[in-house]
Amino acid sequence: MKFSYTLTYVWHDLWHSSNRPFTLINLIAIGIATAVLVILLGGFMAFQQSGDSLMDRLGLSIDVTTKDQTLMPEAAKDQLKALPGSSAVHWWTPTIFLLYTKDGKLYDGVGGRTIDLDDPLIGSLKDIRTKQRISFLSKQQSGQLYDEIGIIVPFLMLKQLGYIPQSASADKPQTWPRDTTDKEKYAFPTTIRLMVRENQPGAIPMDVQLPIVGIASEISSNRYLLTKDCYRILGNWQNSFRVLLKDRAGKPIFAQADGDIATATQAFEQLPKPLATNAAVYAQSRATILGLIKDIRNLGLKADCAVEHYLSDYQQQEKFFIAAGGGICIVMFFFSGVILFATFHALVMRKLQEIGILKASGASKRLIYNLFALEAVLISGMASTLGIVGGTTLAYQMGSAIQEELQVSDARWLLLPIEYMIGIALVGICFGIMVTFFPVQSAVNVDPDSVIRA
Numbered sequence: 001m002k003f004s005y006t007l008t009y010v011w012h013d014l015w016h017s018s019n020r021p022f023t024l025i026n027l028i029a030i031g032i033a034t035a036v037l038v039i040l041l042g043g044f045m046a047f048q049q050s051g052d053s054l055m056d057r058l059g060l061s062i063d064v065t066t067k068d069q070t071l072m073p074e075a076a077k078d079q080l081k082a083l084p085g086s087s088a089v090h091w092w093t094p095t096i097f098l099l100y101t102k103d104g105k106l107y108d109g110v111g112g113r114t115i116d117l118d119d120p121l122i123g124s125l126k127d128i129r130t131k132q133r134i135s136f137l138s139k140q141q142s143g144q145l146y147d148e149i150g151i152i153v154p155f156l157m158l159k160q161l162g163y164i165p166q167s168a169s170a171d172k173p174q175t176w177p178r179d180t181t182d183k184e185k186y187a188f189p190t191t192i193r194l195m196v197r198e199n200q201p202g203a204i205p206m207d208v209q210l211p212i213v214g215i216a217s218e219i220s221s222n223r224y225l226l227t228k229d230c231y232r233i234l235g236n237w238q239n240s241f242r243v244l245l246k247d248r249a250g251k252p253i254f255a256q257a258d259g260d261i262a263t264a265t266q267a268f269e270q271l272p273k274p275l276a277t278n279a280a281v282y283a284q285s286r287a288t289i290l291g292l293i294k295d296i297r298n299l300g301l302k303a304d305c306a307v308e309h310y311l312s313d314y315q316q317q318e319k320f321f322i323a324a325g326g327g328i329c330i331v332m333f334f335f336s337g338v339i340l341f342a343t344f345h346a347l348v349m350r351k352l353q354e355i356g357i358l359k360a361s362g363a364s365k366r367l368i369y370n371l372f373a374l375e376a377v378l379i380s381g382m383a384s385t386l387g388i389v390g391g392t393t394l395a396y397q398m399g400s401a402i403q404e405e406l407q408v409s410d411a412r413w414l415l416l417p418i419e420y421m422i423g424i425a426l427v428g429i430c431f432g433i434m435v436t437f438f439p440v441q442s443a444v445n446v447d448p449d450s451v452i453r454a
Contacts, residue, residue: 006367010374018350022343027383029336034387034428036332039395040325041424042416047321049415051314059124060087060289061220062305064279064296072276076301080281083295085288090119091276094223095231100193100207102162110157112224114231114274117147120282122225127214128155128170129188134214136227137248145268146229149245149253150213151192154222158215163189170217188215192224196237206239211247220306232271240264337435344376344439355446365444372440373433380432384425392416 014023064080066072072091080089095112115122117138125134137148155170168175179185191209198206210230219225226234233241242257244264281296281303283289289307296303348355355368392414399413 006370006374010371010378014375014378019347022347023379026336026340026343026379027386029339030380030383030428030432031387031390033329033332033336034384034424035391035394037329037424038388038391038416038421039398039414040329041420042392042395042414044321044325045420046413046415047318051318059121059220060283060286060307061121062281062283062289062293062296062303063220064281064304065277065302067300067302069277072279076299077276077279079299080279080296080301083281083292085284085292085295086281087284088120088282090116090280090282092116092119092278092280093228093231093274093276094278095226095235097234098195099161100195102189106195107161110160110222110224112151112226113278114228115225117227119280121220121280125152125214125216125219128217129186129215134216136213139229142246142248142250144246145244145265146233147227148213148248149227149230149233150211150248151230152214152216152219152225153192153212154219154224155215155217156222157224158189161192188212194234196234198237198239206237206242208234208245209253210234211253213248228274231274233268235274236271238264238267240267244268333431337431340376340379340432340435341439344372344436345442347375348372348439348443351443352446355443359446368446369440369444372436372443376432376436376440377429380429381425383432384428387428388421388424392421 013019064072066076077089077091080086092114095114096108097112098106098108099110101107115136117136122135123133126132127134134152136150136152139145139147142148155164155168158164159166159168164177165175168177173186177187179187189212191211193207193209195205196208197203233245240259241264242254243252243259243261245253245257247253281292283292286307289305290311293303293305293308358368359365395414
């Protein structure tokens, strides 16, 4: 009952006509400071989540080569596999074929690489059209002599070859080209045309319509992917291979291919395997990737990793964000603290006689302290709540406007869990109590005789 009377008295005192301007000033000052804290903290947490999400998409692979880009030594292969923090090592060969643009012109500005069917990179790719995992068929799955003849292409490569407009974006289906006969369908190519040539004098170039196995939004270094068997055939081309080549549905890639299957099979089996000039080393986790890169370089090899480059930029951005955001919050709370201190000091000075009468009537120091401390708690609590609500609302509005303008896929511009909001409210209350400590103490220590006589 005593607390309810105290609370009622404090509440009415806060909103009394003589105190109302001070109350509103405090609410506005602390509310604005809290709103700024909510926006900056929520933005920083969203920035961290976006950074983690981006690094997840970059993967854990490290591209390893010799410093002179030559064949990888046999000893290096065993050393890479034995490195702590390494979960898998896969060997691959860069490929360069002459491809045709949509208009039929030769284009040599894109590169590719071979890939093992169990390479983790394959498991991370999804087709932008179906959102399904992209994979090559093995020879056991297809019943052929070779792993699947086909190509996985990055979205950017289709733009380079003119199959889709330059303004198209992998995460915005509305920008994709539509089929002229059926507007409900997208007009993506099903094959990529490339040129191959037999390694003999006077050989006539041959065009191959290579089936597109999948279209990925992004592939490391924007390289297209081929199976090692596909590269063996295309890189050591013989016209007799035409009779062998089939797509995953079992249909011949060359509709009118003549030749002896036995001869073509024998020629295929004698083809050399691609040379291992590059390695993809996969780290066990992001925490081990930097140490693994260092160990690889200590072996005298060249190591390149997208995560490493991103981390250096990310750490600089994070430091700037913390420094700028922290500085802004400190300034805002400093000024709101000065305002709260000044208004409470003025409140105590105006109430000296009232305090003296209360103490002369038998009021304890604890009661006087509770009256003013409760005022500080109510003001800081209300201001923090208003600041959290206002800051969250404003941040979402700002985020919606930015997203509408930039159209960034899977972007979040505010991330502030409920427990953080509760923590901010508690910090605001503690801040109010600390700032008003000295004015409240001066009220508690008032000498009733001196103030009443005055």
